[in-house]
Amino acid sequence: MNKTKHFTCKGCGVTNEVMGGTSNYHCKACRSALGMRDLTAPKYLAHQAVAKARRQGLIADPRTYRCEDCSGPAIEYDHRDYSQPLAVSPVCRRCNLLRGPAKPTQAA
Structure with a gap:
């Protein structure tokens, strides 16, 4: 069963299909630019x-x-x-x- 959902990045507006996510979603590029943890590291x-x-x-x-x-x-x-x-x-x-x-x- 696919548990991915579409989320729109709050920083750049790009929509990505990801597992999990929140209403405060940021894409990998924006997370990096904001100094946030890389969740794929x-x-x-x-x-x-x-x-x-x-x-x-x-x-x-x-x-x-x-x-x-x-x-x-x-x-x-x-x-x-x-x-x-x-x-x-x-x-x-x-x-x-x-x-x-x-x-x-x-x-x-």
């Missing part, structure tokens, strides 16, 4: 996949684990490769910052 999609898996009970809360780097209490999950959204490591905030950004993803 691999980083955003990977974080959404982890959040969905946590809601469904497929992944436990990271606070139930120890940090993989320092063995302190883990606070969050770290992605090393956004193309593998559920391949995450429980880490504390400090170690996540020390690890640096994830591997760059090639644009499709």
